[in-house]
Amino acid sequence: MATVESLTAQIAEQSALLNELRKQQAEGPEVEEVKKRLGDLKRTLGQMSGGSSREGGKKKERILLKTPKGTRDYSPAEMHCREHIERIVKDCFTTYGGSCLDTPVFERKEILAGKYGEDAKLIFDLKDQGGEELALRYDHTVPLARYLAMNGATTQAKLWQVGKVYRRDNPVMSKGRMREFTQADFDIAGVYDTMIPDAEIVGLLCTILTRLEVGEFTIKINHRKILDGIFEVCGVPLDKIRTISSAVDKLDKMPWADVKKEMTEEKGLDGAVADKIGEYVKHKGGPALLEQLSADATLMANASAKLGIEEMGILFQYLEAYGVVDKISFDMSLARGLDYYTGIIYEAITEASAPPGFTAANAFAATPETAPAPAPAPPAKKDKKKKPAGEEEDEEIDESKVGVGSIAAGGRYDGLVGMFTAAAAGEGKKAAQLPCIGVSIGMDRIFAIVWPRWVERGMRSKDTMAYVMAAGDGLLTERLRLVQELRAAGIKTDFMFKRKPKLPAQFTAGERDEVPFAIILGEEEIKAGLVTVKEQRWEVVGGEKRKIENEDKGVKIARSQLIDWIKGTPTYQGWSTGKLI
């Protein structure tokens, strides 16, 4: 019944035991016994590996210590920054009246089927181990819609989720484009007066990005109804609307000339139709652009476009009250890839979003037909269609040519919940509809922007406030008691895991964590009911964090007053009210 693995584990265990005995300088039969046991185990393992056993027979292979492609670990210092980001996002979500929802990381495959258009090939499937066909979630939107359809689609609710989602895409790790990544979603479900939830979501997004200090940002907004109207008016055939829409969506990273080529050469659109589309989608602006479109009689004769333009007018009016109009760009080239959007769509971008050297402003400035393009970035990915199916794409991506992309995106999807209720009810049955609108914030992309600044500012990597030390004979029990007292009072406290540590070693350990309060116990002080407290400060000099040295020997404080004393310091109060130190 022993396996190679259980024997390996036992060998490790016995080796550890032998080490410990040696550390204690043990001798005699005990040690001999362990050595013998270890020998027996190793022989048994050797025999198994020799080929007689079912588990054996194959040579032990070296394993590769790495995370799967497109995924990564986050170290404690990075996580401290990520937690800060997550805390702000969640606080904004609840400040805007949101309630948290949690759905499983995997779904039944039929739930995800037919929701992602051309990107469905990026879904991670689970292996068939008997039972249901499962796949990792691709976003939070589809699981949310499934939840709403299951739980009576007549709700009015503001729901948020923060969690990991999965896409088998080509990763660009340094820009936060990963196969496993965290999205923070906020969605409003229910029938409400036109554009009020829409304005609420855009207002929320502006609040979050401002509080996260991602730098200057812009929310690009468009409306699927306007876009569909334009495609209809320009003469795009019915069955090409979605795919032409996908091509338009690439205008944030490709010049118009390349997009047009994709429309005509790859997707078979008439060149004249493409040109007409180009005339429309190059526009961006604010309420003035809306005026201009309202004056376009051809467009206003289209029911879809007209409704979209009217809704955008109402939206701008509400965004004025939210005080965020200066952050908005009505961008007619924004299309978004997903099938399920039906109303306004939006994307938040910062300076880091576009590929270096590429600006959306110059996408239409000059095309290869008229003049050499002003250094348009080459498409970062090669055409994936040429890869045989089922084979891992492992092409090299030049990360310096790729931007972070949009840091948040979303839109209105009034049909998605209804798709589920309809599919569950069966053909011909009446299904409940539930209009929804939501936004997904790309937490890894936000992190890619915030982290370098965090490092530059010399932010701490943990929040430990006190480090308890002892002079003299270690005083382990006394240290433990004081540590537990401080912790019970909510003060984050640590100490050295040594019976008789030297004082300088303890200072070094506390300084490694940049702990602001060094608390020193001594035999004499304990008798007198006192402790010594020394406050320590750090500064960033030339990109390096260093302790500010001073002659302060610390203050002696009555042990009974210690907790109140610490909590009364400006340092502690600054930390506990959320000011980062």
Place this chain on the structure above:
Amino acid sequence: MATVESLTAQIAEQSALLNELRKQQAEGPEVEEVKKRLGDLKRTLGQMSGGSSREGGKKKERILLKTPKGTRDYSPAEMHCREHIERIVKDCFTTYGGSCLDTPVFERKEILAGKYGEDAKLIFDLKDQGGEELALRYDHTVPLARYLAMNGATTQAKLWQVGKVYRRDNPVMSKGRMREFTQADFDIAGVYDTMIPDAEIVGLLCTILTRLEVGEFTIKINHRKILDGIFEVCGVPLDKIRTISSAVDKLDKMPWADVKKEMTEEKGLDGAVADKIGEYVKHKGGPALLEQLSADATLMANASAKLGIEEMGILFQYLEAYGVVDKISFDMSLARGLDYYTGIIYEAITEASAPPGFTAANAFAATPETAPAPAPAPPAKKDKKKKPAGEEEDEEIDESKVGVGSIAAGGRYDGLVGMFTAAAAGEGKKAAQLPCIGVSIGMDRIFAIVWPRWVERGMRSKDTMAYVMAAGDGLLTERLRLVQELRAAGIKTDFMFKRKPKLPAQFTAGERDEVPFAIILGEEEIKAGLVTVKEQRWEVVGGEKRKIENEDKGVKIARSQLIDWIKGTPTYQGWSTGKLI
């Protein structure tokens, strides 16, 4: 290029458009155009489903709206409770000096191989879609060890992780035993003085369970070295130690007679050897039991047992300083299933842990050989070995006969990181060792205990503090401005998404969320620079939450003073200092 799915999405979109036009009572060519489009789309879809297209041909099947087996959604009210639990656990982790780590949800399959003994069959694999072989993580311990091995195994660190892990086991949903479940782990890696980190982990676990108010709990502790010593002394053959250990571990849910049967009949152990084991493993107690073992010459002659007993002595001494000895039961039947433990092991249990009717106390009280057992619970699971491989086990479990099980567990694993460094270095190379100890808290099992009490106490399901309403003509813009002002000041605020809502409807909406401050805007008050604030309270009567009615018409407050006024109330201050309302 159109697919069934994209057409379905377009149909949903056009239907929504038509509905909106009807809502606006639009007529004429616009409406006709949309109707025609909708007809065209439906015809195209019909033709595809008719069989001419590659995507068509199959009859549209009804889909099942459910989460995968062994997984579930958590509703907003449940998540509010889960967030409360998670907040406490994380706060304790950082109070004890821990730093957060995050690893991917899936790992390369070779990383998980050979770590889980008999339970390896429960690992969820990902489908081979080209590239690496991947599997969902089974716990946080193995990914942590992989991380430590990758990042220089010489660290001293306290690391914590909270996240989902995956096991293809038979779920018992009502008891928090699931296929996808959340574990909160805290681990201490590094070489330290004996038993100090061990005591720190046990102290931390006691702090967490006390703060979570899970009711009376016990930490059962044992030592792998003592257990191995006992097995050796009793005469268990080398290759049967792990499997006999697994059998002993079941003593918390099966009477000794059944465990003995498993040892002898299933696992081929000699009956006399089993009886000797039985004599040892029935003991539990505290320092007195340690004294007793120290006096057992046979046991003390075994190097492994002797070292274990000495270490337990040191541990108890430190736990005294942590003030938690009364929570500890030195339980010699505790074995833990995992292969990788090498030192102390522990499990936290509460009253809800054992199967109803079964108490660990009566497991040895009477065996079928001497007298009828006092209502021992039958094993809840049938023997799984009889199932053909690869087939989903879908047997019914009687949930009333199953306990919540242990709510936290862990142990020392000094060899695991070394297994990785050794496997990565290749045969014969010297590999770095890194001793570790950790604990995993079963967040779903904690939730299963805390949630019913939470409901009973009538806890709120969100933290919204203010609800802004308007009398008269809706005053939407004015409401939006005030809402944004309050939110900017950190006050969680909501309002009704209607242009001209009636006042009673707004009160009802605010009361549904049990919002404590109703803030009412009126034309006259706006002119005078005033708002009306009404504080609302709730009580639980006969298990029902209801609003305390009063004649209070609210107070008029200067608009400029509103934020300070709210923040100065006892209600707001109680909430903001963490007191739950």
